[in-house]
Amino acid sequence: MITEFGHFALILALVVAVFQMVVPAYGAHIRDDRLMAAGNTAAVLQFGLIAIAFASLTRAYIVSDFSVLNVATNSHSTKPLIYKISGVWGNHEGSMLLWVLILALFGAAVAAYGTNLPTTLKARVLAVQASIGVAFSSFIILTSNPFLRLLPAPADGRGLNPILQDPALAFHPPFLYMGYVGFSMAFSFAIAALMEGRVNAAWARWVRPWTLAAWMCLTIGIAMGSWWAYYELGWGGWWFWDPVENASFMPWLAGTALLHSAVVMEKRDSLKVWTILLAILTFSLSLMGTFLVRSGVLSSVHAFAVDPERGVFVLAIMIFFTGGGLALFAMRARELRQGGAFAPVSREGGLVLNNILLSTACATVLIGTLYPLALEAATGAKISVGAPYFNLTFLPLMAPLLIALPFGPFLAWKRGDLTAASQLLKVAAIIALAVLLIAFAYGQKGVWIAPFGLAIGAFVMAGSLSELAARTKLGKVSSEETIRRFVNQPRSIFGTTLAHFGVGLMTIGVVATSAYQAEKILVMKPGESVEIGGYALKFNGITPSRGANYVEQIGSFDVTLRGTSVTSLSPSKRLYDSPPQPTTEAGIHASWAGDLYTVLGDSQPDGGYSVRLYFHPFVRFIWLGAVLMFIGGAVSLSDRRLRVGAPNLARRKPAAAPAE
Amino acid sequence: MRAALILVAVILAFASAAPPALAVEPGEILPDAAMEQRARKLSAELRCLVCQNQSIDDSNAPLAKDLRLLVRERLLAGESDAKVMDYIVARYGDFVLLKPPVNSKTLLLWLAPLACLVALAYALIQASRRSTTSATTADATPLSSAEEKKLRQILEKS
Numbered sequence: 036m037i038t039e040f041g042h043f044a045l046i047l048a049l050v051v052a053v054f055q056m057v058v059p060a061y062g063a064h065i066r067d068d069r070l071m072a073a074g075n076t077a078a079v080l081q082f083g084l085i086a087i088a089f090a091s092l093t094r095a096y097i098v099s100d101f102s103v104l105n106v107a108t109n110s111h112s113t114k115p116l117i118y119k120i121s122g123v124w125g126n127h128e129g130s131m132l133l134w135v136l137i138l139a140l141f142g143a144a145v146a147a148y149g150t151n152l153p154t155t156l157k158a159r160v161l162a163v164q165a166s167i168g169v170a171f172s173s174f175i176i177l178t179s180n181p182f183l184r185l186l187p188a189p190a191d192g193r194g195l196n197p198i199l200q201d202p203a204l205a206f207h208p209p210f211l212y213m214g215y216v217g218f219s220m221a222f223s224f225a226i227a228a229l230m231e232g233r234v235n236a237a238w239a240r241w242v243r244p245w246t247l248a249a250w251m252c253l254t255i256g257i258a259m260g261s262w263w264a265y266y267e268l269g270w271g272g273w274w275f276w277d278p279v280e281n282a283s284f285m286p287w288l289a290g291t292a293l294l295h296s297a298v299v300m301e302k303r304d305s306l307k308v309w310t311i312l313l314a315i316l317t318f319s320l321s322l323m324g325t326f327l328v329r330s331g332v333l334s335s336v337h338a339f340a341v342d343p344e345r346g347v348f349v350l351a352i353m354i355f356f357t358g359g360g361l362a363l364f365a366m367r368a369r370e371l372r373q374g375g376a377f378a379p380v381s382r383e384g385g386l387v388l389n390n391i392l393l394s395t396a397c398a399t400v401l402i403g404t405l406y407p408l409a410l411e412a413a414t415g416a417k418i419s420v421g422a423p424y425f426n427l428t429f430l431p432l433m434a435p436l437l438i439a440l441p442f443g444p445f446l447a448w449k450r451g452d453l454t455a456a457s458q459l460l461k462v463a464a465i466i467a468l469a470v471l472l473i474a475f476a477y478g479q480k481g482v483w484i485a486p487f488g489l490a491i492g493a494f495v496m497a498g499s500l501s502e503l504a505a506r507t508k509l510g511k512v513s514s515e516e517t518i519r520r521f522v523n524q525p526r527s528i529f530g531t532t533l534a535h536f537g538v539g540l541m542t543i544g545v546v547a548t549s550a551y552q553a554e555k556i557l558v559m560k561p562g563e564s565v566e567i568g569g570y571a572l573k574f575n576g577i578t579p580s581r582g583a584n585y586v587e588q589i590g591s592f593d594v595t596l597r598g599t600s601v602t603s604l605s606p607s608k609r610l611y612d613s614p615p616q617p618t619t620e621a622g623i624h625a626s627w628a629g630d631l632y633t634v635l636g637d638s639q640p641d642g643g644y645s646v647r648l649y650f651h652p653f654v655r656f657i658w659l660g661a662v663l664m665f666i667g668g669a670v671s672l673s674d675r676r677l678r679v680g681a682p683n684l685a686r687r688k689p690a691a692a693p694a695e
Numbered sequence: 696m697r698a699a700l701i702l703v704a705v706i707l708a709f710a711s712a713a714p715p716a717l718a719v720e721p722g723e724i725l726p727d728a729a730m731e732q733r734a735r736k737l738s739a740e741l742r743c744l745v746c747q748n749q750s751i752d753d754s755n756a757p758l759a760k761d762l763r764l765l766v767r768e769r770l771l772a773g774e775s776d777a778k779v780m781d782y783i784v785a786r787y788g789d790f791v792l793l794k795p796p797v798n799s800k801t802l803l804l805w806l807a808p809l810a811c812l813v814a815l816a817y818a819l820i821q822a823s824r825r826s827t828t829s830a831t832t833a834d835a836t837p838l839s840s841a842e843e844k845k846l847r848q849i850l851e852k853s
Contacts, residue, residue, distance in 0.1 A: 398811040421793025
């Protein structure tokens with residue numbers, strides 16, 4: 036009964052979305068305040084209805100109502116509660132419901148907090164947002180309905196894939212979707228601006244917090260997925276250039292570019308046309324990611340052709356919004372007037388370079404991901420585009436971006452002084468040089484490029500701190516004065532510093548673990564010892580055990596470092612009850628220097644066990660870097676100037692032209 | 696991230712997802728460390744044909760194991776890296792290469808990143824130039840007829 040109630044709420048939400056799509060837009064057209072204001076109510080109501088639908092599906096999962104087909108297919112009565120809840124979005128139908136829930140949440144947030152928006156702009160933003168909601172709510176109701184009943188109900192469900200029963204993975208999709216769907220705000224604002232036929236610096240100021248919030252969620256969502264893959268898949272890989280990963284990475288790259296170009300637009304009224312285009316493309320890439328993941332086109336062009344209903348529907352949605360957005364852009368972009376001039380060497384120039392490199396990187400990932408599909412569809416020829424291609428094309432674009440990054444904040448708007456910026460980065464350059472020399476002295480032979488990568492990472496980290504040092508005049512004035520200046524910096528400065536520092540940290544983690552990882556694959560008998568990454572490991576053998584919904588064999592290693600006992604690790608092999616599936620759980624000992632990573636393999640005829648041991652140096656810096664980017668974003672978001680919304684030109688101090 | 700892929704696999708095929716990878720097994724490793732190193736490097740560039748986007752070095756599928764053994768067999772027979780790859784491509788086609796070869800079918804793939812870089816750089820630099828000129832000249836709103844009249848009056852007076 037409650038399930039039917041949720042089903043009905045979803046259908047009602049679609050009706051409300053149609054209303055919200057039409058009425059405020061018409062109101063904006065004829066300048067009728069009452070019609071425009073109806074959009075606010077509709078947006079909140081639509082969110083409320085979808086929340087009811089979502090809650091009722093969640094309830095069906097929690098109480099294990101197997102008369103609901105979706106629950107029977109994806110859940111199991113013995114699953115721990117947290118995975119019953121995460122099971123709601125651990126499947127196609129439920130995840131699409133989460134998609135529209137977040138979409139409606141953003142719409143409602145605009146209605147509630149966008150009080151200082153011009154009424155016509157707000158009405159149009161809500162209408163565009165609703166049009167996306169109409170498309171996806173129809174998609175759910177027509178092709179992917181999670182509320183369908185299964186009668187008679189089976190005794191128990193089929194269960195959630197055991198390797199997905201994991202805390203990091205439980206919250207990976209919601210964050211990812213908040214990122215994906217959050218970019219719909221930038222899209223809706225861009226389309227609304229094109230409809231209005233004008234856009235100004237205030238527009239960028241309204242769009243930036245939404246984009247930043249979406250970007251933060253996407254960052255942490257991708258990082259969670261990568262973190263999960265690292266410890267769960269059993270050999271410490273953290274990024275695979277897999278098409279599904281790429282599908283989330285492309286909006287991230289475009290969104291990162293958008294964040295930076297919106298700064299130029301807000302501060303200098305320049306790059307308007309480009310920023311609008313980027314806003315459209317970023318959300319289009321999110322839609323494409325949804326299409327790629329949801330249609331099955333990735334596993335094979337043929338799988339798509341066999342069951343095309345959903346795929347074609349999402350493809351149609353994607354083409355409509357991307358094509359429609361770009362067509363509107365083509366018609367109206369010329370009307371947008373360009374502002375502020377700037378020299379090539381300037382803050383704007385630096386951000387343009389950032390945009391060129393990030394967008395090219397995004398295009399490269401796009402081409403690499405889609406090329407095999409396009410080639411197969413066009414000629415029937417099958418090729419593979421994998422990690423070696425992406426490493427070869429993507430990394431050369433990242434190197435100049437990272438080297439240029441610390442210079443950006445030191446360049447003035449309009450016209451910057453590269454020599455002066457270099458002077459201020461002297462300390463950072465010396466640190467980078469020291470890292471380079473140390474890496475060459477102590478690193479393995481053969482990986483000549485890795486020390487440069489580490490040096491670049493160190494340069495970015497030291498460079499971002501240099502900015503703060505320069506702003507607080509560290510060492511140039513009394514320490515009290517430096518502290519006073521430090522406290523008085525706008526929060527967005529700290530946000531920038533933290534996020535950029537995180538980028539450097541991540542660079543070091545990526546380079547170190549890719550180039551200097553140690554690996555040993557061997558057969559060990561109980562009582563034997565082996566050394567890796569400075570640690571000595573003694574294998575004690577295997578004990579069988581029984582968990583909540585699996586049986587497992589637990590290995591045991593005593594770990595010592597230079598004679599002192601550090602820890603004992605227990606990697607295990609599990610066999611889940613339902614569905615019956617084997618998994619491995621790695622035994623990991625983490626430290627700042629790196630992770631000791633142990634995996635248990637099969638038993639051998641001679642009484643030994645095959646084991647895999649790895650040492651991943653600095654690997655945690657990858658996710659720590661992502662967490663810093665997230666925190667940096669949050670700190671920026673808390674900046675008063677971002678929250679206030681509309682810019683107050685009179686109150687803006689001309690001397691303070693901070694970077695964000 | 697592999698998560699989402701696995702979700703897709705589960706949802707669409709109702710098949711069990713990729714089992715945990717336990718690729719290279721102790722028994723496969725060649726006694727000669729340098730040769731094993733070469734084998735690993737080649738394996739990382741070869742696709743596991745029955746997996747989604749996994750190299751044979753990362754995959755524990757039986758077919759991947761067969762290929763790993765084949766690579767090592769050819770290396771033991773004294774063949775060069777290039778010759779081993781040629782042999783495998785001759786048997787399985789270009790599909791087996793994770794880094795596609797440059798040929799008429801993939802020219803676009805390999806040229807596209809550079810082309811994108813050039814095109815974007817050109818477009819954005821042009822756009823910023825245009826904003827430079829527009830800010831000084833083109834951006835100025837033309838005089839209204841009243842203003843023009845006034846201007847003419849001033850000019851005529853002087």
